[in-house]
Amino acid sequence: KAGVTQTPRYLIKTRGQQVTLSCSPISGHRSVSWYQQTPGQGLQFLFEYFSETQRNKGNFPGRFSGRQFSNSRSEMNVSTLELGDSALYLCASSTTSGPYNEQFFGPGTRLTVL
């Protein structure tokens, strides 16, 4: 069974640009969550989608947005990039929701903003 895939793996952008990252969950998984990881703030929750609906959102500015398609693939978009958006962006998928299920993480997309 293929794992969670994220594209692209590496990305370099300049300030003010926008970027779209993609995540393909494990087949059959309906929940996709996104996280940002930086050396200073660690792993922080961005948002979660389940069956095309955003179910939860972290404390990030409105420049960060996402969506989920009917095949459960998800994209996240960051507009008007800032230097501080440089980070590893991780997505995780799960079959359903609940406090007892495990989540499967992808390898991440490394975004560098110059």
Added chain:
Amino acid sequence: DAKTTQPNSMESNEEEPVHLPCNHSTISGTDYIHWYRQLPSQGPEYVIHGLTSNVNNRMASLAIAEDRKSSTLILHRATLRDAAVYYCILRDDGGATNKLIFGTGTLLAVQP
């Protein structure tokens, strides 16, 4: 959101057991205790979870204190591949969400 406290770092020797502690004194009755680990240059990986009883799986064991205010992840025989950051996370069933709140975790170094 309930919080956890872990040591910043620990060291172990290869093929010896490792006990990684986690304190969660504000845990509620419905909080599950989860452990994830993140190997270098990879996304986090699920290790184990439990509610009240001790749990075992192929990767590790989870020992939960009787009052549930602390837990210990046990790696029975550490290998070099177990060198990673280990995160102890509490999850409750108060809402239908898969949100994980990561702390700073414990960086485990394994010496050959």
